[in-house]
Ligand SMILES: Cc1cc2nc3c(=O)[nH]c(=O)nc-3n(C[C@H](O)[C@H](O)[C@H](O)COP(=O)(O)O)c2cc1C
């Protein structure tokens with residue numbers, strides 16, 4: 395069975411030049427926003443019901459209105475193209491297929507917010523996408539489509555936290571990806587207010603020396619692509635796709651125990667099972683045992699796979715749609731191993747600014763390793779449960795909540811696997827890896843082999 399594909403942000407054929415993009419209706423969204431003015435543009439996005447595709451599903455209109463209303467004289471817009479969520483490859487696929495729509499969405503954000511400078515942040519390792527984006531930005535600027543708006547493409551580090559919006563701003567400012575305390579609409583790019591003791595930056599050209607908070611909007615690649623299409627085609631068109639509560643499309647990545655890994659755009663509300671069936675299980679006699687929506691949310695069991703792809707349905711099922719990256723595990727997998735490997739990922743990637751997060755993810759990982767390797771006891775489970783209760787205390791960012799959801803849900807949904815390990819009787823395969831994607835080549839997912847050698851201080855073992 396194949397799912398019904400849609401081609402809103404993922405055109406069937408890549409857009410290779412500015413001329414092709416304009417011929418396909420590009421630039422209309424920006425023109426329409428300029429006709430409407432900032433408030434009416436936000437109102438159109440609100441009518442359309444566009445929600446963020448970076449993970450949390452936050453409404454774009456609410457975010458932009460908040461940034462517009464926040465105290466500050468300078469505003470910035472940022473495109474988050476860090477795409478660090480394991481099992482996710484949709485932003486790179488969108489940028490490869492059509493970077494112009496994302497630049498247009500960002501230019502609309504800049505127009506609405508009155509920003510004179512915008513940033514597109516990508517990992518330095520995303521070389522094909524960076525080349526595509528830089529070439530497209532040059533074409534758009536040379537054609538005079540964005541006036542004197544300055545569009546900078548920033549090359550960032552491999553760390554998972556690079557994609558966290560408060561860390562992303564730090565990277566754009568030239569620092570390590572360590573999340574700061576306050577959200578970007580309160581403490582934005584190049585803010586000079588010396589709040590809570592962090593380093594104040596020299597004012598940017600054209601800024602005065604008084605304190606500046608510089609409210610900033612950070613949006614995901616797919617979100618900004620959607621913005622361009624909504625403005626070009628109108629809120630009613632957008633609402634003709636998807637469901638009443640979840641309009642539009644969603645771009646899903648499917649990896650793991652599937653015959654062909656890949657990325658597909660479908661209408662919101664499509665049952666997850668239909669998307670998964672398109673990619674087929676690896677072994678013909680296998681059934682799906684578990685699906686992880688990234689490492690951000692609770693695991694889904696086989697019985698939950700008919701869930702429609704909407705933020706509401708996923709929340710009602712006690713999980714989250716996240717960035718719609720689905721990691722599939724078939725009935726041969728040991729879920730203790732999955733929990734141990736992915737908990738180690740979060741431990742390694744935690745930056746350690748909040749002690750309960752680094753210590754807690756480390757303690758949970760070590761107890762999971764004990765159970766996985768046969769030296770665990772009932773006390774290991776108690777230890778895990780204790781740390782799950784406090785790991786997110788005083789957290790600057792959401793990473794330790796991911797640990798709670800990931801490990802807590804695997805413990806609840808697959809107690810038999812833990813029981814088997816504690817009694818020394820597990821016969822399942824132990825083969826989980828971190829599905830941090832480098833590429834998907836002709837249906838084959840290429841994972842970052844370096845990740846498994848990364849240590850908790852962000853150095854790499856030989
Ligand atoms: C640990 C961590 C990693 C994240 N990585 C990404 C990422 O790679 N790309 C992304 O768009 N959002 C990522 N996010 C979410 C961003 O913080 C932010 O919510 C998002 O960029 C907002 O865009 P949206 O409103 O358009 O969804 C991450 C969040 C956390 C806590």
Ligand code: SF4
Pocket residue numbers: 555572573743744745746747748749751752789790791792793794
């Ligand atoms: S919660 Fe964890 S990952 Fe996030 S800033 Fe604190 S220590 Fe770093």
